[in-house]
Amino acid sequence: MDGAVTSPTNQTPMRYLPHPDAAKRLTTDELRAHFLVSDLFVPGSLVLQLIDLDRVVLGGAVPTVLPLTLPAPAALRATHFCERRELGVLNVGGTGTVTVDGTDYVMTAHEVLYVGRGTQHVQFSSANVDDPARFYLVSYPAHATFPARLVRAADADVLELGSTSTANKRRVRRYIHAGGAQSCQLVMGVTTLEAGSVWNTMPTHTHFRRTEVYLYFGMPRDAMVVHLMGEPQETRSLIVRDGDVALSPGWSIHAGCGTQAYAFCWAMGGENQDYADMQMVGMDEIR
Numbered sequence: 087m088d089g090a091v092t093s094p095t096n097q098t099p100m101r102y103l104p105h106p107d108a109a110k111r112l113t114t115d116e117l118r119a120h121f122l123v124s125d126l127f128v129p130g131s132l133v134l135q136l137i138d139l140d141r142v143v144l145g146g147a148v149p150t151v152l153p154l155t156l157p158a159p160a161a162l163r164a165t166h167f168c169e170r171r172e173l174g175v176l177n178v179g180g181t182g183t184v185t186v187d188g189t190d191y192v193m194t195a196h197e198v199l200y201v202g203r204g205t206q207h208v209q210f211s212s213a214n215v216d217d218p219a220r221f222y223l224v225s226y227p228a229h230a231t232f233p234a235r236l237v238r239a240a241d242a243d244v245l246e247l248g249s250t251s252t253a254n255k256r257r258v259r260r261y262i263h264a265g266g267a268q269s270c271q272l273v274m275g276v277t278t279l280e281a282g283s284v285w286n287t288m289p290t291h292t293h294f295r296r297t298e299v300y301l302y303f304g305m306p307r308d309a310m311v312v313h314l315m316g317e318p319q320e321t322r323s324l325i326v327r328d329g330d331v332a333l334s335p336g337w338s339i340h341a342g343c344g345t346q347a348y349a350f351c352w353a354m355g356g357e358n359q360d361y362a363d364m365q366m367v368g369m370d371e372i373r
Contacts, residue, residue, distance in 0.1 A: 098159045101137045106337045110320050121315060122324050123299075123331040127220050132210070134223075136161055139333055140297045140355045143171070145223030146329075147210040149182065156208040156223075168205040172228040174262050174274040175199040175221050176351050178303045182219025185209040186234050193219065196239040196276060196349075198261035200269060203228040222301050226355035228270035235267040242266065242275070254285035264359045273354045273361070278304070279347040286350065290314070290341040290372070291364040296356030298334040302326050302342075304349035311344040318367045339367060 104112070104120055112120065126133050126146030132154040134145040143162075147154050158167045167173070175184055177193040184191045184199050187207050191199050201208060212218035242261050248254035260266055262274040273296075277286060302311050305328040313332045316322040318339055324332055326342070334340040336356070 098134050098136050098161060100161055101135060103137070103139055103333065103335060106317055106320075106335075109316060109322065112322075117322055118324060121333045122326065123333065124329070126222070126331065127329050129218065132156065134159060137333065139299075139335060141227050142297070142299060142355055143223070143225040144299060144331055145225075147221040147223065148179070148218050149210045149212045150215050150218050153209050153211040156210070166206045167208065167225070168201060168203055170203060170227060171225045172203050172232070172270050172272050173201040173205075173208070173223060173225045174269075174272050174353060175201065175223055176274070176276065176301075177219050177221055178301075178351075179220030180217035181213040182221065183211045183213070184221065185211070189234070191234070191236045193236065196259070198237050198242075198267070198274060198276075200232070200235045200237070200262050200267040200272075202232045202234055203270065204231050205234070222351060224272065224274060224299065224353040226270070226272050230270045232268045232270065237261040237267050248283065248285075250280075250282060252285065253283050254288060255280045255283045256286065260361070263361060269359070271355045271359065273359050274351065276349060276351050278349040279344075281347050283347055284344045285341070287341040288343075289366060289369055290318075290339040291366045292318070292337060292339055293354070293356070293364055294336050295358055295363060296354045297336055298340055298352060298354045300332045300334065300340060300342075301351040302330055302332070302348060303328055303351070305344070305346070309345045309348065311342045311348060313342040314339060318371050319373045321372060339372075
């Protein structure tokens with residue numbers, strides 16, 4: 087713990103999302119200000135965003151020379167971050183270590199760590215300053231306690247979906263879910279598109295009983311994804327790039343099409359953990 091850095095996030099404000107009727111009238115800049123989270127991954131810093139979307143907290147930690155300690159923002163009214171919360175951590179960078187109440191978990195890319203409610207100390211460090219870890223953090227409130235668990239990419243539950251003919255051949259890895267790392271309400275996984283495929287989650291759907299957040303990653307600087315959101319008959323789009331997070335309320339679709347293959351982390355919180363609990367939207371219904 088000596089020499090660890092705690093980023094000055096104690097005054098992080100809460101972000102509130104607009105009603106779906108209001109979202110129909112937003113300009114591009116307003117839409118991005120409400121539904122897009124950028125600049126989470128800052129070298130040498132830990133950045134948090136508090137969002138009134140099932141009270142999710144998103145974060146990015148990029149430790150370099152010194153470790154980074156997870157703080158408890160004042161808005162949580164907690165003595166430590168996980169006092170009444172659970173946390174999912176995905177590494178999308180170089181090898182790093184997450185220390186949870188004195189236990190070290192060494193993580194390489196595409197590995198996920200679950201951290202349970204009641205954890206008092208979480209710290210992040212990198213093995214190589216020149217290739218630092220990039221830890222993506224997703225946290226929801228929790229009313230039950232489950233043990234910390236590291237899930238390797240090879241141990242995740244894998245689904246093969248889509249096809250090359252529809253440009254959406256992809257591999258879905260489920261890490262935190264009912265059949266994997268146990269949690270109170272957090273569900274978390276990673277979808278990776280194969281070369282030549284660019285569409286994700288199409289045909290699309292909504293979740294009436296859950297909200298979802300998408301972290302897009304694995305893209306070069308000159309690539310982008312057009313993320314589709316909004317009500318099925320009132321769609322809007324966000325241009326997203328590597329490291330951006332799109333917020334998806336229960337009334338919104340969430341899908342995208344990129345300029346090349348990419349990966350994204352999907353995380354959900356809400357009333358249930360049933361992966362199949364969704365309302366499908368027919369291709370002829372989307373406008």
